[in-house]
Amino acid sequence: MAAAKRAYSSEMANALVQVSQNMGMGSAAIGLGGAGIGIGLVFAALLQAVARNPSLRGQLFSYAILGFAFVEAIGLFDLMVAMMCKYV
Numbered sequence: 169m170a171a172a173k174r175a176y177s178s179e180m181a182n183a184l185v186q187v188s189q190n191m192g193m194g195s196a197a198i199g200l201g202g203a204g205i206g207i208g209l210v211f212a213a214l215l216q217a218v219a220r221n222p223s224l225r226g227q228l229f230s231y232a233i234l235g236f237a238f239v240e241a242i243g244l245f246d247l248m249v250a251m252m253c254k255y256v
Contacts, residue, residue: 192253196246203243210235 214232218225 189254193250196250196253199246200243200250203239203246206239206242207236210239 210232214228217228221228
């Protein structure tokens with residue numbers, strides 16, 4: 169008896185590449201949830217700080233915007249990695 173050979177077609181190879189790209193993109197996009205949680209925590213801390221000391225509202229708001237920008241930058245970097253998994 170001759171041993172059966174498995175022949176992978178180019179269609180199957182393309183499908184496997186597409187599946188692995190989608191899995192990588194989904195795994196990389198999980199970090200966007202962390203960015204959303206971080207933004208929520210920044211503004212929750214802002215509300216709590218303003219409730220404790222309303223006279224520092226302007227200064228605290230500028231710090232909160234800075235924190236928001238840092239957290240959002242991490243989210244955008246994560247989104248960039250997710251897109252690179254799919255399209256590069």
